[in-house]
Structures are given as structure tokens and as C-alpha cells.
Amino acid sequence: MSYIDLHVHSCASDGTMTPEEVVDCAARAGLSAIALTDHDTTAGVSRALEAEKKRREAGLPTPAVIPGTEISCSWNRDGKETEIHMLGLFLPPGNSGVQKFLDDMISARDARNREILRRLAADGIVLSEEDLTEGNEDTVITRAHFASALIKKGVVSTADQAFKKYLASGGRYCPPKQTVKPQEAVSLILKAGGFPVLAHPMRYHLSWKEVETLTSDLTAAGLQGLEVYYSSHTAEQSRKLRELCRRLHLLPTGGSDFHGAKKPDIHIGTGYGGLRVSELLLEDIRSHLDENCMDFSLMDEGGEILENLAMC
Ligand code: AMP
Numbered sequence: 330m331s332y333i334d335l336h337v338h339s340c341a342s343d344g345t346m347t348p349e350e351v352v353d354c355a356a357r358a359g360l361s362a363i364a365l366t367d368h369d370t371t372a373g374v375s376r377a378l379e380a381e382k383k384r385r386e387a388g389l390p391t392p393a394v395i396p397g398t399e400i401s402c403s404w405n406r407d408g409k410e411t412e413i414h415m416l417g418l419f420l421p422p423g424n425s426g427v428q429k430f431l432d433d434m435i436s437a438r439d440a441r442n443r444e445i446l447r448r449l450a451a452d453g454i455v456l457s458e459e460d461l462t463e464g465n466e467d468t469v470i471t472r473a474h475f476a477s478a479l480i481k482k483g484v485v486s487t488a489d490q491a492f493k494k495y496l497a498s499g500g501r502y503c504p505p506k507q508t509v510k511p512q513e514a515v516s517l518i519l520k521a522g523g524f525p526v527l528a529h530p531m532r533y534h535l536s537w538k539e540v541e542t543l544t545s546d547l548t549a550a551g552l553q554g555l556e557v558y559y560s561s562h563t564a565e566q567s568r569k570l571r572e573l574c575r576r577l578h579l580l581p582t583g584g585s586d587f588h589g590a591k592k593p594d595i596h597i598g599t600g601y602g603g604l605r606v607s608e609l610l611l612e613d614i615r616s617h618l619d620e621n622c623m624d625f626s627l628m629d630e631g632g633e634i635l636e637n638l639a640m641c
């Protein structure tokens with residue numbers, strides 16, 4: 330039996346390993362496939378694909394690299410906003426629609442990051458861009474980077490303190506993130522020919538009823554997969570999510586949410602130790618994509634399918 334990990338971060342967002350190191354690490358763990366799913370970016374994907382190719386050419390065992398991203402979204406239910414994350418798997422590298430969408434998200438992040446820097450500085454806590462990027466200029470700066478910088482400067486001693494005191498979204502120092510609706514993210518991923526998956530459904534502090542509502546609302550919008558297997562899910566939670574998949578005709582996926590040294594207890598492929606994601610899940614996703622391959626370039630402005638090339 331081969332194992333995979335469909336939720337992995339590199340230093341293109343808030344992971345600590347380069348895309349090449351992630352591929353090597355997955356190979357050492359004996360994984361047959363990984364999806365690189367950095368927050369709101371696909372910037373690490375081409376490097377990971379190149380690393381896979383090099384390993385193959387050198388005759389080394391290598392995981393297949395699946396291009397992806399993890400898009401930050403906001404779900405509005407009865408006026409209450411909840412941040413949720415949408416994984417886009419099998420995104421064609423360089424897809425212009427995806428690129429433009431993510432570029433806009435990153436511009437909004439840049440503006441928010443500058444505002445956090447300004448508000449901190451106004452209270453005498455001066456951080457530079459370099460403190461945040463740590464020499465990796467291409468990285469998408471998240472609040473996790475701010476937390477690391479605040480620890481390094483000795484302003485706080487743990488990430489938890491940093492988030493509580495300085496990085497609460499909508500709090501004194503941190504404006505809320507510009508949000509996109511999860512339905513928009515689903516539609517973007519589908520149009521690009523990718524496979525949209527609701528990430529870590531049990532991490533949103535929602536009741537089970539709300540998880541069901543969220544998942545079925547998104548299924549109506551075209552969601553294809555649910556992250557059933559995840560580092561922090563209990564066996565019982567995975568069982569319930571698997572059952573939800575069956576009911577809604579979604580495909581189960583699984584991943585660790587590996588971040589390298591930023592989340593040192595989470596190991597690629599095995600999470601906190603108990604996670605195993607079978608390669609068979611990936612085969613089901615691949616078959617689904619082959620069977621449902623549609624040419625969305627034939628969609629008109631309003632999104633109506635003019636001609637549905639069901640098979641290709
Ligand atoms: P952002 O996308 O800029 O809002 O930042 C979100 C990042 O911060 C995610 O990658 C989380 O892993 C991390 N994060 C959020 N809350 C916490 C927390 N309380 N402690 C540690 N990391 C957190």
C-alpha cells in the first residue's frame with residue numbers, strides 16, 4: 330500500500346522548507362504523491378515539479394507532485410463570518426484565471442501587512458519587511474510570519490501570545506483579511522479544470538449541523554471533495570466526514586497540513602503520527618477528473634456552458 334499527502338506547505342507561504350526540500354522530505358517518507366497547497370499562491374509549484382522531474386531523471390524514488398493551493402475564504406451564515414479554507418488540487422500551472430485571482434488576493438494581503446506594520450510601529454514595535462520574509466522575498470506573508478518576527482524580537486514568547494495580543498483579525502493591530510466567498514473559490518478552481526476540496530472541516534469551530542450545511546451549500550456550488558483525513562481529526566470525526574461524503578457524493582481526500590519547523594509536531598504523510606492517506610483516494614480523484622473533463626473555455630460571460638464537452 331502506498332501513501333500520499335494532499336495538503337502540504339512550503340516557504341512559498343508559511344512552511345519552512347523550500348519546495349525542493351518538501352519533495353525530498355516526502356520521498357524520504359516514502360510517499361507516492363503530495364499536493365503542494367500553499368496559502369493563496371501557486372508560486373512554489375513549478376519548483377516542486379522541477380524537483381520531481383530531477384529526482385525521476387536521476388533514477389531516485391519520487392512522489393508525484395500535484396499542483397495546488399489553499400485559498401482563504403469567508404463563509405457568511407446568518408450574518409456571521411467564518412474563515413474557511415478551500416484546497417484547489419490539480420490546478421493547471423500558469424492558468425491565467427487562477428493567477429489573476431491569486432495576484433489580487435496577494436495585493437490585498439500586502440496592503441493588510443503594511444497596515445499591521447504601521448499600527449505596530451505606532452505603538453513602538455518596529456518590524457521590517459526583512460524580519461517577515463527572512464530573506465525569502467517570494468513568500469506570501471501571513472500572520473504566522475508576524476508571529477515568528479514578534480517572537481524573534483522578544484515582544485512575545487509564543488505564537489499563541491502573538492495571536493492573542495497582536496494578531497487577532499479585526500483587533501487593534503490587524504485589519505480583517507479581504508475575503509472571497511468559498512463559492513467563488515470553488516467556481517475558480519472548476520473553471521481552471523481543478524478539483525475543489527473543503528479543507529479541515531472540523532477546524533472552523535462550527536457545530537456538526539453547521540459543517541453539514543456548509544458542505545452541502547458548497548456541494549451545490551460544485552465542491553468535489555472533502556478533507557476527511559487530517560492530522561487533528563479523530564477516527565470518529567473522519568468516520569462522520571466519510572459518511573457525509575457518501576451522502577453528498579463527494580470524494581474523500583486527506584493531508585497532514587505539513588508546515589516544516591513551523592508546526593514541528595506535524596510530519597509529512599503521518600501528521601501527529603496516526604495519519605495514513607491511501608493512494609487509492611488519489612486514483613478515485615484522477616478517474617473523476619478524467620470522466621468529467623469539461624472545456625470551460627467554452628463558457629460565456631455569464632458562466633453558462635455553451636457546449637459541454639463531457640469527454641476529452
Ligand atoms: P493569515 O492567513 O495571514 O490570516 O494567517 C493565518 C496563518 O496563521 C495560518 O497559516 C495559521 O496556521 C496561523 N495561525 C492562525 N491562528 C494561529 C494561532 N492561534 N497560533 C498559531 N498560528 C496561527
Ligand code: MN
Pocket residue numbers: 338343368473588
Ligand atoms: Mn499555514
Ligand code: MN
Pocket residue numbers: 399414528529
Ligand atoms: Mn488551512
Ligand code: MN
Pocket residue numbers: 336338399586
Ligand atoms: Mn494548510
